[in-house]
Amino acid sequence: MxxxxxxxxxxxxxxxxxxxxxxxxxxxxxxxxxxxxxxxxxxxxxxxxxxxxxxxxxxxxxxxxxRRLSLADLRDIYEVRMGLEGIAAFLAAARGPTSQLLSFEEKFEKLLDDPSSELLTIQKLGWDFHDAIYEAAGNRELLRLNTGLRNQIGLTMELPRHHDHDRVRATVAEHLKILRAIKAMDPEGAQRAIYQHLSNALSAGAQIFSKFE
Amino acid sequence: MxxxxxxxxxxxxxxxxxxxxxxxxxxxxxxxxxxxxxxxxxxxxxxxxxxxxxxxxxxxxxxxxxRRLSLADLRDIYEVRMGLEGIAAFLAAARGPTSQLLSFEEKFEKLLDDPSSELLTIQKLGWDFHDAIYEAAGNRELLRLNTGLRNQIGLTMELPRHHDHDRVRATVAEHLKILRAIKAMDPEGAQRAIYQHLSNALSAGAQIFSKFE
DNA sequence: GTCATACCATTGGTATACCAGTAAGGCTAA
DNA sequence: TTAGCCTTACTGGTATACCAATGGTATGAC
Known part of the structure; x- marks a missing residue:
C-alpha cells in the first residue's frame, strides 16, 4: 500500500x-x-x-x-550535477557499460540520421540516458541523490516549451560521445565528456532563462 | 528560537x-x-x-x-564524496582560494614539522579543511549536500578510536597537495589530488572496518 | 490626510487520540 | 511434544485540537 x-x-x-x-x-x-x-x-x-x-x-x-530559482541557483544545480554525474560516468566507465547503457547507442545513431524525430522524444531519451549512467555506476547513494536534483531541474525545465531545436539535437551527439567513452572504458574521458555536456546545457539553459527575467 | x-x-x-x-x-x-x-x-x-x-x-x-553501514555503503559514500568534493575543489581552484583556505597552509606545514601533535587535533583540522573547500566553491547546493554526508561518515568514524597513526599523518601531506593545487588555480590538479586523497582514505577506512566484522 | 496602534485572521509548530498492520508468545489441538 | 492459530501489545500512519507568532487591516489620534 x-x-x-x-x-x-x-x-x-x-x-x-x-x-x-x-x-x-x-x-x-x-x-x-x-x-x-x-x-x-x-x-x-x-x-x-x-x-x-x-x-x-x-x-x-x-x-x-x-521555490523560485535564480540563475545562480540554476548554475549551482548544474555544478552539483557535474560532480555527481561526472563521478557516475567515471565509475560506469571503470566497471564497463551495462547492456542497458549500450542499448542507447543504436537509438542515438538513429536519431542523428532522422532529423524529423520529435523533440520531446529526444529529450525523454536523454533523461533516460542520464539515469542509465547513474544505474551503471552501481552506487546506491548516487541514485538517491539523483532524485532530488531531477525534481529541481524539472522546476526550471517544464516552464516553457522553449526547446531550442538546435540545442536538443546537439545533445544527442554529446550523449553519444559520453556513451562511447564509457564503452571504451575510459573514465577520465567519460567524465570530461559529461562535464562538457552539462556545461553546454547550462549555457543553453541560462540563455532561455534570461529571456524570462 | x-x-x-x-x-x-x-x-x-x-x-x-x-x-x-x-x-x-x-x-x-x-x-x-x-x-x-x-x-x-x-x-x-x-x-x-x-x-x-x-x-x-x-x-x-x-x-x-x-542504520548499520556495510563496507559497500562506505564505498558508496566515499565515491559520492569524490564527486562532490572533486567538483568543489575544481570550482574552488577555478575561482581562486579564499583567504580562509589559504590560512590552512601554515597550519599544515607546522603539523608536518611537529610530529608530536595530537592526532585528534589533526583530524579536526582535516574536517575543517574539507568544509573550507566546500565554502570556497561558492555553491549553496554543494554546501547543503555536504551536511548529510558528514553525518553518515560520522556513523562509521566515531566508533573506534582506531586512528592509524601513519595514515593520519599522511593525510596532512595530501591536504597540503590539494591546497597547493587550488592556490595554483589548477582545477584538474586539485580534483585529481582530492580523488587520490579520498581513495587513500577509503582504503584505510576499509581496513579498519574489516577488522570489526 | 497620515501615522501609530491594537486587534484579528491565518500561518506553521506542537501534542495527542485514534487507526491499522505486524509479530511474538501463549494456548490449543493433534 | 509440536504445529498452528489467535490474542495482544506495540509499531508507525493519520487526523485534529490547540498554541504562538506573524502581518495585514481597521481605527482613532493628530
Whole structure:
C-alpha cells in the first residue's frame, strides 16, 4: 500500500511542476489538506520532502512558497550535477557499460540520421540516458541523490516549451560521445565528456532563462 | 528560537553517534518522545531528517533502526564524496582560494614539522579543511549536500578510536597537495589530488572496518 | 490626510487520540 | 511434544485540537 504521505508528495509535486500552484502565492497546509482530502500530517511530511528536494521554501508562520530559482541557483544545480554525474560516468566507465547503457547507442545513431524525430522524444531519451549512467555506476547513494536534483531541474525545465531545436539535437551527439567513452572504458574521458555536456546545457539553459527575467 | 524539531534532531543524532542508541535495537517514536520530553510530532520530523541523511532506517509498523553501514555503503559514500568534493575543489581552484583556505597552509606545514601533535587535533583540522573547500566553491547546493554526508561518515568514524597513526599523518601531506593545487588555480590538479586523497582514505577506512566484522 | 496602534485572521509548530498492520508468545489441538 | 492459530501489545500512519507568532487591516489620534 502506498501511504497518504507518498501520494501527497507525488500530487503536490505534480501541481508545482505543472504550475498549477504559482510560485508567488503562499500555499497553506490546510488548503492542501482540504484540496487533497487528507489530514495535515501527510501533507506536512510531503512538504518536508519537497523542501528537502529544493522545490519549496517554508517560512515559519509566514507561509510556504514554491521555490523560485535564480540563475545562480540554476548554475549551482548544474555544478552539483557535474560532480555527481561526472563521478557516475567515471565509475560506469571503470566497471564497463551495462547492456542497458549500450542499448542507447543504436537509438542515438538513429536519431542523428532522422532529423524529423520529435523533440520531446529526444529529450525523454536523454533523461533516460542520464539515469542509465547513474544505474551503471552501481552506487546506491548516487541514485538517491539523483532524485532530488531531477525534481529541481524539472522546476526550471517544464516552464516553457522553449526547446531550442538546435540545442536538443546537439545533445544527442554529446550523449553519444559520453556513451562511447564509457564503452571504451575510459573514465577520465567519460567524465570530461559529461562535464562538457552539462556545461553546454547550462549555457543553453541560462540563455532561455534570461529571456524570462 | 530554535524549534523542538531541531533540538530533537540534534539530540537524537548525538545519541546515535555516541552509540547510546544501539544499531540492532528498534527505537520507537514514543520512547524518544518520552525520553526527550517532547511530543511525537517533532520527533517524527527529526527522524524524517535523520532518515534522509542516511542515519536511520524506518520500517513501517516494524520499527526504526540505526542504520548499520556495510563496507559497500562506505564505498558508496566515499565515491559520492569524490564527486562532490572533486567538483568543489575544481570550482574552488577555478575561482581562486579564499583567504580562509589559504590560512590552512601554515597550519599544515607546522603539523608536518611537529610530529608530536595530537592526532585528534589533526583530524579536526582535516574536517575543517574539507568544509573550507566546500565554502570556497561558492555553491549553496554543494554546501547543503555536504551536511548529510558528514553525518553518515560520522556513523562509521566515531566508533573506534582506531586512528592509524601513519595514515593520519599522511593525510596532512595530501591536504597540503590539494591546497597547493587550488592556490595554483589548477582545477584538474586539485580534483585529481582530492580523488587520490579520498581513495587513500577509503582504503584505510576499509581496513579498519574489516577488522570489526 | 497620515501615522501609530491594537486587534484579528491565518500561518506553521506542537501534542495527542485514534487507526491499522505486524509479530511474538501463549494456548490449543493433534 | 509440536504445529498452528489467535490474542495482544506495540509499531508507525493519520487526523485534529490547540498554541504562538506573524502581518495585514481597521481605527482613532493628530
Amino acid at each position: 502506498t501511504t497518504h504521505s507518498r501520494r501527497a508528495y507525488e500530487e503536490i509535486r505534480r501541481l508545482i511542476l505543472v504550475r498549477e500552484i504559482p510560485s508567488d502565492e503562499p500555499i497553506s497546509e490546510r488548503g492542501l489538506s482540504e484540496r487533497l482530502g487528507l489530514g495535515r500530517t501527510p501533507i506536512r511530511e510531503a512538504l518536508k520532502d519537497l523542501e528537502r528536494d529544493g522545490l519549496i521554501e517554508v517560512s515559519p508562520r509566514r507561509g510556504t512558497f514554491v | 530554535t524549534t523542538h524539531s531541531r533540538r530533537a534532531y540534534e539530540e537524537i543524532r548525538r545519541l546515535i553517534l555516541v552509540r547510546e542508541i544501539p544499531s540492532d535495537e528498534p527505537i520507537s517514536e514514543r520512547g524518544l518522545s518520552e525520553r526527550l520530553g517532547l511530543g511525537r510530532t517533532p520527533i517524527r520530523e527529526a527522524l524524517k531528517d535523520l532518515e534522509r541523511d542516511g542515519l536511520i532506517e524506518v520500517s513501517p509498523r516494524r520499527g526504526t533502526f540505526v
